[in-house]
Amino acid sequence: MVLTFDPFREFDRLAGQMLGATSSGGVAPIAMPMDLYRSGDHFVLHCDLAGIDPGSVDVGVDGRVLTIRAERSPRGEEVQWLRRERATGTFERRLTLGDGLDLEHISATWKDGVLTLTIPVAEAAKPRRIAITTADEQSDRVLEGQTADV
Structure with a gap:
């Protein structure tokens, strides 16, 4: 399995949690x-x-x-x-x-x-x-x- 580095992944996760974009801690859907x-x-x-x-x-x-x-x-x-x-x-x-x-x-x-x-x-x-x-x-x-x- 190949993993790619995404410098914004953690930022997106934290922003989603703070702004309530996800309901159960999952990944917010992309618009x-x-x-x-x-x-x-x-x-x-x-x-x-x-x-x-x-x-x-x-x-x-x-x-x-x-x-x-x-x-x-x-x-x-x-x-x-x-x-x-x-x-x-x-x-x-x-x-x-x-x-x-x-x-x-x-x-x-x-x-x-x-x-x-x-x-x-x-x-x-x-x-x-x-x-x-x-x-x-x-x-x-x-x-x-x-x-x-x-």
């Missing part, structure tokens, strides 16, 4: 949970944004930082709430994108409250095969008046 995976020559990012108007979602890239911002409006101020667990307000996620991605061709789709971003791998970063020539093939080209490419 914009996401999944990220690679599928062939592109990366796919899914963000769960249930109950959010797709028109309030803003996706942008500034340099190598991808920002996803969404807003969930409060419902029914005239109602008497019995339990309210879905947070309202503005939610934001920022991801620093690595080299080798084609940031000009990121696409976004919305379906059933899930925002899906497709981030293609840049052509220069895709694996490619390099042809191998033998010494005999190079000397044959030199004899025919061609220069050997090195």
Whole structure:
């Protein structure tokens, strides 16, 4: 099992306990949970944004930082709430994108409250095969008046 260091994990746990974000000492839910995976020559990012108007979602890239911002409006101020667990307000996620991605061709789709971003791998970063020539093939080209490419 690989453990990754998260310098903010303890801070998040303490803040959650102090602010009452968790009911039984467990982990507080993230307002914009996401999944990220690679599928062939592109990366796919899914963000769960249930109950959010797709028109309030803003996706942008500034340099190598991808920002996803969404807003969930409060419902029914005239109602008497019995339990309210879905947070309202503005939610934001920022991801620093690595080299080798084609940031000009990121696409976004919305379906059933899930925002899906497709981030293609840049052509220069895709694996490619390099042809191998033998010494005999190079000397044959030199004899025919061609220069050997090195």
